[in-house]
Amino acid sequence: MPAYKAPLRDMRFVLYELHQGDTLAQLPGFEEMTPDLIDPVLEEAAKVCEEVLAPLNRTGDEEGCSFENGVVRTPKGFKEAYDLFREGGWTGIACDPDFGGQGLPKSVNTLVEEMICASNLSFGMYPGLSHGAYLAIHAHGSDELKGRYLPKLVDGTWSGTMCLTEPQCGTDLGLVRTKAIPQGDGSCKLTGTKIFISAGEHDMTENIIHLVLARLPDAPKGIKGISLFVVPKFLPKGDGTPGPGNGVSCGSIEHKMGIKGSATCVINFDDSTGWLVGEPNKGMRAMFTMMNTERLAVGIQGLGLAEASYQGAVAYARERLQGRSLSGTKHPDKPADPIIVHPDVRRMLLTMRSTIEGSRALGAWVAMALDRQHHGADPQERQDAEDLVALLTPVVKALFTDLGFEAANHGMQVFGGHGYIREHGMEQLVRDARIAQVYEGTNGVQALDLIGRKLPAHAGRYLRAFFHPVSALIEAKVEDEQLGPFVQPLAKAFVRLQQATGQIARVGMAKPEEAAAAATEYLRLLGLVALAYMWVRMVEVSLPKIGSEADSDGFYRAKVATARFFMDRVLPQSGALFSAIMAGGASMMTFDEAAF
């Protein structure tokens, strides 16, 4: 497998040419964010990812994390890489300048996150979790908590975690048992056990700040009685350095299928001092502000791994000589043709490429909307952006991680038997990609969020933020001589999506279970239409540049050719999804449970 190279050309295309990223500087607070600043940021991030993080990916997988006497050790080289990453200021890239962050737009940070995930997802988990903790404290913490913890989380001296899951409670957080007893001085004592805590314990930072869901005495039962607390591993002293231990210990680490360099811990809290973040019993709300951003970030993990796998697969398909082209020998000087001549290999490569480039465009679109949501000057602009983000957050999370796993699997298949052995690194990408479909809310839960919360919200207003631009583009360009052939398949799939939406809205009111039965297929259908919309827009940008000086490397020609494959060979899945949705859930739900 060749060394990862960040796809900077495509990233610039997506940011500037497709989404007018050069206008980011017009948003209040982003005045400095012009291409002459963003470009060097992307280039330096690419260097750090390619030269520092990527070389530790396979060794980190082979070695994994170790656990002995409560101490967790990360794989060789992780600590040094983390120090370099932290000293380079990358932990604070998208953080508030008031707390030492660099305040870069989310749309830029999303591209950097993709590079980190593609290079070394296990490593990326540590700063990723810290950022989650940062977001929760930043949005809901008191000024005192912010002052005490944010600067250290931003500069990476301390790391953070999100402690939600307990042995008896995963998706259903209403079952949380960890107790928090108020001490009368504003603090609480927390006791309980949390599991599956990524970055819960490790040897890279001097302190670890846990964000913990727990119950106050007399809290209402279930989800309405959950509060959020900040619990440091070591209690900070007056001067801000780590002080005495706080009764937080690591019980063990999990032995996992993938992301082996990321320590997944059992964390025990034993009369540990914590402070409430936000209001009592409103912990879920506080957690969700952070979780939405984190869900986008997990979607980007799928995208990054897909890109890494694609790069490996293309290089191998060009050099591996097996068989002859069915349309006649292409390389008579060689003992066989490279496997890139074979239709099935091309099917896999182009499936990967068309979903990767479509996802990169879609992810950046949502990230740009997040920037407009937080920085837009006009209230209506902010609201529209927020609606789009709300709708597409579960789509990005589930679609990108499903497609990412599928792509990693295709990439491994291109390698044949050599993909299945560890040496080439292709099977690691499959294993690493698999978790992203599970954590941060399983993809099934994302689909339920889409149909149960996002579709009905404000009488379908979120959906309009997406449907309006799609139907406007179809209307304007369906007759266009050059663009029409790309718009027509989008229009066809969009009609299916509208019908499926109507069906779900109708049955969802009376029979929620019937809507839930179609949720996964519906999310995928909406996701495919979103990708198709991105592809039409990318073709619209690319067509005028074909044959010009700007296309001397064939970038735009390849863009349009990839769009053609997507429309011909990927988007037709919308027909099958539509049929499945319309068939309803009876065949599942009437199935006798005893017969399973």
Place this chain on the structure above:
Amino acid sequence: MKVLVAVKRVVDYNVKIRVKADGSGIDTGNVKFSMNPFDEIAVEEAVRLKEAGKASEIVAVSMGPAIAHETIRTALAMGADRGILVTSDEELQPLAVAKLLKAIVEREAPKLVILGKQAIDDDANQTGQMLAALLGWPQGTFASKVVLHSDTAEVTREVDGGLEMVALTLPAVVTTDLRLNEPRYASLPNIMKAKKKPIDTLTPAELGVDVTPRLVTLKVEEPPKRKSGIKVGSVAELVDRLKNEAKVI
């Protein structure tokens, strides 16, 4: 002590060079450019001198098309304080660059000029030496170690037979070799700050230098492709072919 560093924008070392079909040069359309790696080492050395309290100001100089300001920004992000760009759409050959640098040195009066020993595009390895000659300054080329005192510098040079130590009286010119240091990654805050650091733009005319090329490129072609090997039947045949066909033994 003021230190001047020269930085050149070149085709990135990772790029596979394509020769133009008409043989007039190389294809630079849609090709990634970056700072000449030896110049990165020069910038790094200057920044280390500043961090050690030995240099007070670092001025990064580049020459060429306006886009070369990107290369100066890279130097500023690594820690240089300000930049000077000499814009010219003419091909700048080593002698012209050395004369331009001399003019800038006379304006800026640095005590030390650090350059890469050569640029990876034309591999000329001339500019530093020419600049020292034009200024009448001592030179320490192919440096793998530089120890700076207030009025002198000790430079360890990488020469064919090993290492040579020279003592220079300042002001002086130093050119860097690969082992002098390992350039740092620019930190994110420094990339952000680099945008605000000043870059002055000058022209060869303003500096009073005639940059007309003295050399003409006749033709650029790709190196010959390596031919595939053959299998021989026996040691005797191998020896025979080496002796009579290849004529190497």
